[in-house]
Amino acid sequence: xxxxxxxxxxxxSSKAPTPGGGGASALVGAVGASLCxxxxxxxxxxxxxxxxxxxxxxxxxxxASLRDRLCELIEEDAKAFAPLAAAxxxxxxxxxxxxxxxxxxxxxxxxxxxxMRTVAEVIELTGELMEKGSTLAVSDVAVAAAxxxxxxxxxxxxxxxxTKLMKDRAFADEMNKTANELLEAGTLRCDAVFFSIADxxxxxx
Amino acid sequence: xxxxxxxxxxxxSSKAPTPGGGGASALVGAVGASLCxxxxxxxxxxxxxxxxxxxxxxxxxxxASLRDRLCELIEEDAKAFAPLAAAxxxxxxxxxxxxxxxxxxxxxxxxxxxxMRTVAEVIELTGELMEKGSTLAVSDVAVAAAxxxxxxxxxxxxxxxxTKLMKDRAFADEMNKTANELLEAGTLRCDAVFFSIADxxxxxx
Numbered sequence: 001x002x003x004x005x006x007x008x009x010x011x012x013s014s015k016a017p018t019p020g021g022g023g024a025s026a027l028v029g030a031v032g033a034s035l036c037x038x039x040x041x042x043x044x045x046x047x048x049x050x051x052x053x054x055x056x057x058x059x060x061x062x063x064a065s066l067r068d069r070l071c072e073l074i075e076e077d078a079k080a081f082a083p084l085a086a087a088x089x090x091x092x093x094x095x096x097x098x099x100x101x102x103x104x105x106x107x108x109x110x111x112x113x114x115x116m117r118t119v120a121e122v123i124e125l126t127g128e129l130m131e132k133g134s135t136l137a138v139s140d141v142a143v144a145a146a147x148x149x150x151x152x153x154x155x156x157x158x159x160x161x162x163t164k165l166m167k168d169r170a171f172a173d174e175m176n177k178t179a180n181e182l183l184e185a186g187t188l189r190c191d192a193v194f195f196s197i198a199d200x201x202x203x204x205x
Numbered sequence: 206x207x208x209x210x211x212x213x214x215x216x217x218s219s220k221a222p223t224p225g226g227g228g229a230s231a232l233v234g235a236v237g238a239s240l241c242x243x244x245x246x247x248x249x250x251x252x253x254x255x256x257x258x259x260x261x262x263x264x265x266x267x268x269a270s271l272r273d274r275l276c277e278l279i280e281e282d283a284k285a286f287a288p289l290a291a292a293x294x295x296x297x298x299x300x301x302x303x304x305x306x307x308x309x310x311x312x313x314x315x316x317x318x319x320x321m322r323t324v325a326e327v328i329e330l331t332g333e334l335m336e337k338g339s340t341l342a343v344s345d346v347a348v349a350a351a352x353x354x355x356x357x358x359x360x361x362x363x364x365x366x367x368t369k370l371m372k373d374r375a376f377a378d379e380m381n382k383t384a385n386e387l388l389e390a391g392t393l394r395c396d397a398v399f400f401s402i403a404d405x406x407x408x409x410x
């Protein structure tokens with residue numbers, strides 16, 4: 001995380017296995033969480049929003065912690081890839097290859113699922129900030145919602161790509177089901193926030 | 206762009222006026238462009254995709270240039286904010302305030318519109334990579350499409366927030382119309398790429 005942005009984008013652009021789509025999704029989620037913090041910081045201490053001060057303080061604490069968690073998940077995603085690459089490297093007829101690969105796939109799919117669960121919490125903050133945050137920063141709440149939507153969509157792809165290769169189809173189906181539920185609920189919520197704010201700004205009329 | 210990611214997110218989280226939602230949208234677009242580069246880099250030189258080698262080289266050049274452009278737009282967005290903040294600072298009854306503010310609003314709305322036009326070009330690359338890129342990286346094409354969708358949505362909000370305050374309603378309506386056309390066409394395209402790949406990975410069955 002102490003890497004310069006241009007270097008991160010350069011590494012993301014390369015064919016090196018990490019960072020990849022999972023880490024990119026977590027970063028986009030972290031952008032969403034940061035925008036929630038920004039809106040909180042533009043709201044706290046303002047007389048007009050004094051009634052919400054306790055909520056804003058709670059939102060500020062939550063958004064900072066969710067941002068940190070998403071930054072950790074960028075690194076966890078990178079770490080889960082090494083065992084997966086190693087498992088693919090095992091000769092096709094070696095004993096135990098299939099079990100090792102299966103375990104690595106399950107571990108690799110857990111990270112994007114954690115990204116989705118974390119982003120779902122950020123999405124709740126956008127819904128709350130749309131009502132309680134400074135109206136001067138309402139467009140930023142919508143940007144946060146759009147980023148969270150993309151983080152969910154990006155992460156779900158990284159669940160799919162791992163579940164697709166699992167032999168344990170019951171486990172794979174269950175994992176896809178959990179991911180799809182997080183995707184659908186989160187997407188609906190993000191779109192509701194986004195379009196409500198777009199209308200408030202008169203952009204779609 | 207040589208700023209560490211954690212510092213950028215920290216500044217985004219603060220109440221400092223920049224970076225804000227516009228810069229965040231450009232960064233998310235740059236993540237999408239970088240993922241296009243990654244997929245190109247994972248495809249080039251592979252025998253299986255030799256028929257597409259010329260296209261892949263073109264896509265690699267385009268994605269790198271679009272990423273650079275989006276990084277520039279992060280800084281242009283920050284620069285457009287200073288005259289806007291200065292215009293707001295002019296006393297309400299000072300002569301010329303309205304014209305100065307109007308010009309600053311128009312300049313500030315141009316930047317997110319440029320972000321949208323640039324992201325629209327990245328979106329074209331995702332559509333092409335879905336067909337011509339390595340199937341091993343197809344999930345990353347979908348992550349790129351999701352990021353581009355969010356970059357468009359985020360940028361359009363930063364058009365709306367500026368057009369809302371313009372006195373010249375004909376100009377404002379025209380700008381919203383242009384932005385909404387870019388948003389609608391780009392969103393449809395991103396969703397088509399995203400769902401096509403989700404189905405290919407069996408994630409929604």
